[in-house]
Amino acid sequence: MRYLFLLCLSVMLASAANLSSAQGRPSGVLVETVTTEQIAETISVFGEVVPGRESRVASRLSGVADLVGVETGDRVAEGDILAEINGELLRIQMAQAEANLAVAEASADTAAIAASNAETAYNRAENLRASSVIADAAYEERRSAFAVARGAKSEAEARVAAARIALRRAQYDLDNAVVRAPFDGVVIEVGTELGQFVSQGSEVARLIDTTDMEVEAAVPARFVDALRPESDVAALTDAGGAMTLKLRTALPTEFSSTRTRPVIFDVLSSAQDLAAGQSVTLQVPISEPRDVIAVPKDALTQGRGGWQVFIAQDGVAQPRTVELGQAIGDRLEVLSGLAPGDMVVVRGNERLRPGQSIAPRPAGGGGPPASEERASGRPATEEQSAVRQASADTADG
Numbered sequence: 436m437r438y439l440f441l442l443c444l445s446v447m448l449a450s451a452a453n454l455s456s457a458q459g460r461p462s463g464v465l466v467e468t469v470t471t472e473q474i475a476e477t478i479s480v481f482g483e484v485v486p487g488r489e490s491r492v493a494s495r496l497s498g499v500a501d502l503v504g505v506e507t508g509d510r511v512a513e514g515d516i517l518a519e520i521n522g523e524l525l526r527i528q529m530a531q532a533e534a535n536l537a538v539a540e541a542s543a544d545t546a547a548i549a550a551s552n553a554e555t556a557y558n559r560a561e562n563l564r565a566s567s568v569i570a571d572a573a574y575e576e577r578r579s580a581f582a583v584a585r586g587a588k589s590e591a592e593a594r595v596a597a598a599r600i601a602l603r604r605a606q607y608d609l610d611n612a613v614v615r616a617p618f619d620g621v622v623i624e625v626g627t628e629l630g631q632f633v634s635q636g637s638e639v640a641r642l643i644d645t646t647d648m649e650v651e652a653a654v655p656a657r658f659v660d661a662l663r664p665e666s667d668v669a670a671l672t673d674a675g676g677a678m679t680l681k682l683r684t685a686l687p688t689e690f691s692s693t694r695t696r697p698v699i700f701d702v703l704s705s706a707q708d709l710a711a712g713q714s715v716t717l718q719v720p721i722s723e724p725r726d727v728i729a730v731p732k733d734a735l736t737q738g739r740g741g742w743q744v745f746i747a748q749d750g751v752a753q754p755r756t757v758e759l760g761q762a763i764g765d766r767l768e769v770l771s772g773l774a775p776g777d778m779v780v781v782r783g784n785e786r787l788r789p790g791q792s793i794a795p796r797p798a799g800g801g802g803p804p805a806s807e808e809r810a811s812g813r814p815a816t817e818e819q820s821a822v823r824q825a826s827a828d829t830a831d832g
Contacts, residue, residue: 464783482652546591553584676707
C-alpha cells in the first residue's frame with residue numbers, strides 16, 4: 436500500500452515538473468500578415484444562367500423525314516447530321532438539271548459555229564462590196580444572216596446560264612435535304628420523328644451551346660452605372676457553386692414595374708457545370724472600389740472591450756482591440772486598431788495572455804493547434820505540425 440502511494444506521488448511530481456516546464460516555453464503559434472484589400476459595397480441580385488447561343492434548327496425544304504439522327508440530351512459537333520429529308524425526287528431533279536445543261540451547252544456550241552460562219556460570209560461580202568462585185572441585195576442578206584446568228588448565239592448562251600442556275604438550285608435542295616448542327620452543343624428538344632412530313636421552316640431540333648454560358652440579371656436601375664467592365668463580380672449558383680462574372684453589357688431597356696434593367700455578364704469561371712435556367716445570386720457592386728485594411732477571421736477573439744487580436748511583436752503576444760467593418764471573403768475589414776504589415780496570430784490565440792512569450796510561424800493553412808490535435812487523437816496537418824515544431828524548437832533552444 437505504501438509502495439503504491441509512493442508510486443502515485445512520483446507520477447504526480449513528474450507531471451507537475453513537466454507542466455511547469457511546458458508553461459515556461461514560448462507558445463507555438465501561426466501568424467498571418469495584415470493586408471490591404473480593395474472592396475466595394477454590394478447588393479444581392481438574382482440572375483439566371485442563359486446560353487450564349489441557342490438555335491431552333493429548321494428545315495430549309497419540305498419533305499418526309501427519312502432519318503432522325505439525334506435524341507434529346509445528345510451532344511453534337513458542328514456539321515453532325517440531325518435529320519435527313521427524303522431526297523429521291525431531289526436526285527431526279529438534279530439529274531434533269533444536269534441533262535438540261537448539257538443540251539443547252541450543245542446548242543450554244545452549234546450557235547457559236549453558225550455565228551462564226553455568218554461572220555465570215557459577212558466579212559467576204561464587205562470586201563466584195565468595196566470593189567462593186569456583189570449586189571446590194573446579196574450584201575444585205577449576208578449582213579442580216581450574221582445579225583440573226585449573233586442573236587441565236589446570245590440566246591443559246593443565256594440558256595446555258597439558266598441551266599447552270601437550275602443545276603445549282605437542284606444541288607442546293609439536295610444538299611439541304613440533310614439538316615446539320617450549326618455549332619457544337621447539346622440537343623435540348625427534337626421537333627420531328629421518322630416518317631413525319633417536315634414543312635419548310637419547321638423546327639427539326641433545338642440546340643444550346645453549353646460552352647458559352649452567360650448570366651442575365653435584373654439590376655436596379657440606380658445601380659447600373661456603378662458596374663464596371665474591368666471589375667469582377669462574385670456569384671453563387673443555387674447549388675452553392677462559386678462563380679466569377681464580368682460585365683458584358685447593360686441593355687438599354689427598363690422594366691417599369693420593378694425599376695430594373697437587364698444586364699448580361701460573361702462567366703469567367705465556375706466551380707460547377709452550369710445549366711440553362713439555373714438560378715444565380717450575384718453580389719453586384721453599388722459603389723466605387725476602395726482600399727481597406729483586412730485581417731483574417733481566425734485572428735479575432737472576443738475580449739472585454741469587444742473584438743481583439745494578438746500581435747506578434749518581438750516574440751511576445753500583444754493584444755489589440757479592433758473595430759470591424761465589412762466581410763471580405765475569409766477576411767474582415769478593420770476600421771481601427773491595426774496597420775498593414777502587422778503580424779496577427781491566427782492559430783493558438785485562444786489561450787494566449789497579454790505579454791506571453793510566443794514562437795510564431797507563418798500560417799500555411801487551417802486546422803487546430805497541436806495541443807487540440809493531441810487531445811482529439813486526430814492526425815496532425817502540416818499547419819498543426821508547424822505549431823508543434825515551433826514549440827519544440829523553442830524548448831530545444
